Amino acid sequence: xxxxxxxxxxxxxxxxxxxxxxxxxxxxxxxxxxxxxxxxxxxxxxxxxxxxxxxxxxxxxxxxxxxxxxxxxxxxxxxxxxxxxxxxxxxxxxxxxxxxxxxxxxxxxxxxxxxxxxxxxxxxxxxxxxxxxxxxxxxxxxxxxxxxxxxxxxxxxxxxxxxxxxxxxxxxxxxxxxxxxxxxxxxx
Amino acid sequence: xxxxxxxxxxxxxxxxxxxxxxxxxxxxxxxxxxxxxxxxxxxxxxxxxxxxxxxxxxxxxxxxxxxxxxxxxxxxxxxxxxxxxxxxxxxxxxxxxxxxxxxxxxxxxxxxxxxxxxxxxxxxxxxxxxxxxxxxxxxxxxxxxxxxxxxxxxxxxxxxxxxxxxxxxxxxxxxxxxxxxxxxxxxx
DNA sequence: TTCTTAGCACCTAGGTGCCAAGAT
DNA sequence: ATCTTGGCACCTAGGTGCTAAGAA
Numbered sequence: 124x125x126x127x128x129x130x131x132x133x134x135x136x137x138x139x140x141x142x143x144x145x146x147x148x149x150x151x152x153x154x155x156x157x158x159x160x161x162x163x164x165x166x167x168x169x170x171x172x173x174x175x176x177x178x179x180x181x182x183x184x185x186x187x188x189x190x191x192x193x194x195x196x197x198x199x200x201x202x203x204x205x206x207x208x209x210x211x212x213x214x215x216x217x218x219x220x221x222x223x224x225x226x227x228x229x230x231x232x233x234x235x236x237x238x239x240x241x242x243x244x245x246x247x248x249x250x251x252x253x254x255x256x257x258x259x260x261x262x263x264x265x266x267x268x269x270x271x272x273x274x275x276x277x278x279x280x281x282x283x284x285x286x287x288x289x290x291x292x293x294x295x296x297x298x299x300x301x302x303x304x305x306x307x308x309x310x311x
Numbered sequence: 312x313x314x315x316x317x318x319x320x321x322x323x324x325x326x327x328x329x330x331x332x333x334x335x336x337x338x339x340x341x342x343x344x345x346x347x348x349x350x351x352x353x354x355x356x357x358x359x360x361x362x363x364x365x366x367x368x369x370x371x372x373x374x375x376x377x378x379x380x381x382x383x384x385x386x387x388x389x390x391x392x393x394x395x396x397x398x399x400x401x402x403x404x405x406x407x408x409x410x411x412x413x414x415x416x417x418x419x420x421x422x423x424x425x426x427x428x429x430x431x432x433x434x435x436x437x438x439x440x441x442x443x444x445x446x447x448x449x450x451x452x453x454x455x456x457x458x459x460x461x462x463x464x465x466x467x468x469x470x471x472x473x474x475x476x477x478x479x480x481x482x483x484x485x486x487x488x489x490x491x492x493x494x495x496x497x498x499x
Numbered sequence: 500t501t502c503t504t505a506g507c508a509c510c511t512a513g514g515t516g517c518c519a520a521g522a523t
Numbered sequence: 524a525t526c527t528t529g530g531c532a533c534c535t536a537g538g539t540g541c542t543a544a545g546a547a
Contacts, residue, residue, distance in 0.1 A: 144540085147504075151538070224503085237502075277503055279540080332516085335528075339514070412527085425526075465527055467516080503546070508539100515534075522527070 125245065125266045128157035128214055133270045141273035142281060143241075149221030149232040156217040156243060156271060163207030168250040170203040171210065173217055175233055178242040178272060196233045204250040224277060235275040242272045313433065313454045316345035316402055321458045329461035330469060331429075337409035337420040344405040344431060344459060351395030356438040358391040359398060361405055363421055366430040366460060384421045392438040412465060423463040430460045 127133065132154050133141075144150045156173070163169060174197050198220045202209065221232040228234055235241060248263040274280075315321065320342050321329075332338045344361070351357060362385050386408045390397065409420040416422055423429060436451040462468075 153539085341515090501547085504544085506543090507541080509541100510539075511537090513535090515532100517531080517533100519530095520528085523525080 124162045126159040127268045128159060129154055137270040140281060142276045142279055143222055143273045145222040145224040145235050145237060145275045145277060147223060147225045149223045149230055151218060151221055157214045158245060159214055160210045163211055165206060165208035167207050168204045169207060169210060170248045170250050171200040171215060172246050173198045173220060173243055175235065175241045175243045177239060198233055222275065237275050237277050240272060240274050242267060312350045314347040315456045316347060317342055325458045328469060330464045330467055331410055331461045333410040333412040333423050333425060333463045333465060335411060335413045337411045337418055339406060339409055345402045346433060347402055348398045351399055353394060353396035355395050356392045357395060357398060358436045358438050359388040359403060360434050361386045361408060361431055363423065363429045363431045365427060386421055410463065425463050425465050428460060428462050430455060
């Protein structure tokens with residue numbers, strides 16, 4: 124029903140240990156989260172949204188105050204609400220989602236804690252009569268792609284591999300295929 | 312209820328004779344069309360859209376085949392549908408509207424004929440139960456600002472005044488105030 | 500030490516007017 | 524003649540990782 128786009132790319136990062144930069148002003152994810160959706164009712168209106176939470180970790184209750192699985196912020200896809208036909212027409216991109224480490228962020232970006240591991244989740248909700256959600260929606264779909272889990276950092280910890288045309292280091296990733304950031308990569 | 316933003320700028324252009332470039336790929340308007348909206352019901356959903364048509368001209372029926380006031384394309388503001396509160400929250404910008412002279416344009420841009428005069432119109436429509444319009448909407452508001460009328464051209468006819476830092480000519484306009492295209496203007 | 504921040508240089512995408520060549 | 528087209532150089536806005544300085 125839902126397929127992750129560029130899954131191979133995600134998997135390669137996942138092997139090395141995906142890291143996502145978070146900044147005060149907000150940073151996009153790389154790779155970006157895009158999905159192909161099928162099986163919706165073309166005429167029904169849906170809302171697509173993402174949240175990012177701390178996956179269940181083996182070290183539960185190590186400290187009593189650890190993140191209490193806070194509600195956290197949501198990223199509602201800007202096309203929402205839209206018909207099933209619209210969502211299935213082409214890839215749905217969450218490219219503009221931004222991550223921040225500023226707990227007082229005023230932009231509505233998703234707030235994360237540096238050096239913690241996170242798991243993005245995708246939710247598909249039927250829009251109610253007011254094109255809203257949460258009030259009377261009892262049923263919705265949630266999709267989790269484990270390979271999109273990542274560690275939030277404020278600067279890359281993995282400087283193993285260098286890319287980026289020229290003498291500059293870049294995001295760790297061997298034999299990087301073409302992507303949204305393509306033409307600038309090179310691999311010594 | 313609706314106020315044109317940067318009206319002085321529009322008026323100055325209007326005095327000289329506003330011209331808008333149209334290209335095959337689609338061109339934005341300059342100045343851009345922005346309005347301040349008030350008096351809406353904050354909770355009601357509205358759709359804002361523009362059309363651009365040929366104003367009634369004194370030379371009616373000069374040729375029998377003259378443009379038959381064709382329906383023409385509409386530009387639905389990308390935020391549509393949205394609540395009155397949303398529209399009133401800040402300026403509503405139609406900056407991304409694009410004009411083209413390609414009668415087979417595949418992008419949905421507004422199609423115009425070069426060397427013809429046009430008059431943009433703003434429509435405010437209450438969204439129906441399906442967030443659509445046109446089906447059962449019997450009442451809607453239309454606003455026309457005569458100072459936004461313009462002549463569509465494929466290259467500027469008015470080269471009276473030069474602007475743009477450096478030795479290059481630019482859009483005719485004396486003592487251009489700051490605008491979306493600001494820092495590059497100069498006026499010898 | 501370890502992590503965070505601010506500033507920077509670089510890059511891309513896309514909008515802009517100009518010019519010369521082409522079409523009518 | 525006049526108008527149109529395509530290519531170009533220029534500009535802006537915004538995203539990116541790096542580095543050096545700062546904070547814990």
